[in-house]
Amino acid sequence: MLSQLSAAALIGIDALKVEVETNVSGGLPSFTVVGLPDNAIRESRERILTAIKNSGFNLPPKKITVNLAPADVKKEGTAFDLSIAIGLLGSLQEVSNKLEETLIIGELALDGSLRRINGALPIAMMASRENLKRIILPLVNAEEAAIAVAASQSTIEVHGVETLSDTVSLLRDPSHCKPMEVDVERLFQDHPEYPVDFADIKGQATAKKAMEIAAAGGHNLIMIGPPGSGKTLLAKALPGILPPLNFEESLETTKIYSVADKLSNGKPLMTHRPFRNPHHTTSNVALIGGGTMAKPGEVSLAHNGVLFLDELPEFTRNALEVLRQPLEDNEVTVSRISLTTNYPACFMLVAAMNPSPAGALKDQDGNLTATPQQIQRYLSKISGPLLDRIDIHIDVPKVDNLELFSTAKGESSEVIRNRVITAREKQANRFSEGNAPGIHANAQMTTRLIKKFCPLDKPCATKLMEAMERLNLSARAHDRILKVSRTIADLDGSDNIEMPHLIQAIQYRSLDRDFWNY
Missing domain, CATH: 3.40.50.300 (P-loop containing nucleotide triphosphate hydrolases)
Known part of the structure; x- marks a missing residue:
């Protein structure tokens, strides 16, 4: 019987939805994973089978085939353990095999417990974009995933589980498990103690x-x-x-x-x-x-x-x-x-x-x-x-x-x-x-924004030109001086760049001057 559910692969700092298709059929007993898995996924066979047996489920000797789609994207890591195990149990009718709108992710230990995974936040953000209804992942990652749901204001449910048995119980009767919620404002109330004042x-x-x-x-x-x-x-x-x-x-x-x-x-x-x-x-x-x-x-x-x-x-x-x-x-x-x-x-x-x-x-x-x-x-x-x-x-x-x-x-x-x-x-x-969308500080200004927000009056322009010639500054250094001048003016509460602001910014190019007078 065929079972389908969703998992995720990390690509950089973003996540890609992966369909986990598990099929159990007659034939010589085997366990094959296809879809460009890495060695960690290939080695998951023994972890998954042992975790399932140690969790109290019986596995008949069957031919097991697991496909991770899309098959042209390489899959890495151990976070597919739980999704493959649940897909296998779904094919054996231990749980519902209609899990297309559920994302399941987690690494299994041999006793069936779940270990922490990497990338829970981007995975949850992807699940929200894909309009999935539910995420099941290790309990230690649940609060992290719930933050992504709060950020996207999604209705997706985040459930944290500690073992494979807990996951099966949740899938059999979701009404007994309350979704994870997080208070984002409370997290920002923690003020750090900096080592140096x-x-x-x-x-x-x-x-x-x-x-x-x-x-x-x-x-x-x-x-x-x-x-x-x-x-x-x-x-x-x-x-x-x-x-x-x-x-x-x-x-x-x-x-x-x-x-x-x-x-x-x-x-x-x-x-x-x-x-x-x-x-x-x-x-x-x-x-x-x-x-x-x-x-x-x-x-x-x-x-x-x-x-x-x-x-x-x-x-x-x-x-x-x-x-x-x-x-x-x-x-x-x-x-x-x-x-x-x-x-x-x-x-x-x-x-x-x-x-x-x-x-x-x-x-x-x-x-x-x-x-x-x-x-x-x-x-x-x-x-x-x-x-x-x-x-x-x-x-x-x-x-x-x-x-x-x-x-x-x-x-x-x-x-x-x-x-x-x-x-x-x-x-x-x-x-x-x-x-100027995406620009939050003066150092991020582009050349166009520098021309717009860092105009100089004639005396300041003359002074900057003299400094450029005397110090043999590059065009990039010219832009840096204007950006720093704009910041000094902002700290001074001035709407315009004035001569003292410009001179101070020029003084901050000591490595462009004669270093032997240090």
């Missing part, structure tokens, strides 16, 4: 202001300074002044973490901006994503948050160059022979580096710590095109001893965050009224 950072007033500007406009930033000057501390304090995630951003970020199996236990939704800090030995694939079993990389895990690259010149040249596309397009395209996958990658790049391979540029006597050739070779590891894509270059000098021992407290992260939120709201209103 700006009030605890001694000195570095200029660097703090640059971090505020970067947060207000979503700008990329690089810090140059000797060891111990506070670069890493400043970077770790940055998430504390970023505006909170809205629900749409939270769903986008959660989809990535769900597929990558990075969600914390008990946290079905990412409600705070991610902060990723990969080591400088990270490979190209780990940074950008992809691999044999394509997974999101660090740039995608930092989506709607911060990617912090400490000791930037220590990263391999190839690893740094792969950042150029996501920094420009806010997404990553991973191409393989059989599949091309797009991962979102809209993040703030925050980088830190020493001015010299020896650490500080000069010693206590004012002498260079390395030869000019060594320093130039060290700095040349960061290409000009990559620096062009970083809006703010900021010097972070050694903290003065008077400031280090001072007991005075600076502004807290909460005070700075309020200014950042106000500036972001100003930008959101501007882009909404200016018919």
Whole structure:
């Protein structure tokens, strides 16, 4: 007898509906799965048969054929275990075999219990789009799937089960199982405790202001300074002044973490901006994503948050160059022979580096710590095109001893965050009224929007032209200066870019100037 139900395959961070067709017929006993399954699905035969027997169901020796359609899309992972098992029981008339509008997904253990799966959120979002009536999945994933249903305002029911026997009981009598519901507002009420507050950072007033500007406009930033000057501390304090995630951003970020199996236990939704800090030995694939079993990389895990690259010149040249596309397009395209996958990658790049391979540029006597050739070779590891894509270059000098021992407290992260939120709201209103959909921060402005929202009066235009010629800036650096100027004006409450805003933005191109006066 033939049984049909729905499952799902993950393609990038999205899900594709898969029809699971199970047929049990006479003939030599066998168990065959077709439809481009990977090794994990082929090996599911023993897991499924053992789980069914250990759950108390009898399996007659029959010829079993399972088809996963569409057959031209490769299926990966162990999440098809439960759907194949239920399809098999449906063919044996242990449960109803009319399950076309039910999506069943889950990995089976040998005792019939269910294990956590990846991608429950995108799978539930797909089920809502396909107008299915019911989702059955492991209980540990049920709250995550219910969030997708709440977001789409769908009537689809989400049921979490713990074992294969529970699934069969639910299918036999659905009235005894209440669908999973979730309170999204409660999830957003959890306020994080950031490890570093700006009030605890001694000195570095200029660097703090640059971090505020970067947060207000979503700008990329690089810090140059000797060891111990506070670069890493400043970077770790940055998430504390970023505006909170809205629900749409939270769903986008959660989809990535769900597929990558990075969600914390008990946290079905990412409600705070991610902060990723990969080591400088990270490979190209780990940074950008992809691999044999394509997974999101660090740039995608930092989506709607911060990617912090400490000791930037220590990263391999190839690893740094792969950042150029996501920094420009806010997404990553991973191409393989059989599949091309797009991962979102809209993040703030925050980088830190020493001015010299020896650490500080000069010693206590004012002498260079390395030869000019060594320093130039060290700095040349960061290409000009990559620096062009970083809006703010900021010097972070050694903290003065008077400031280090001072007991005075600076502004807290909460005070700075309020200014950042106000500036972001100003930008959101501007882009909404200016018919710029999908643009939320100044750093995301296109060339057309820069011309529209960043006009300069004649004195400012002349000053910018002089800076372009003196610093030999590229057209991309020109646009970056205008974007940063617009953000500084927003923080200042000004509707127009004025001379002080422009000059301050130009000063944030330190790596375009004579570096030897550092």
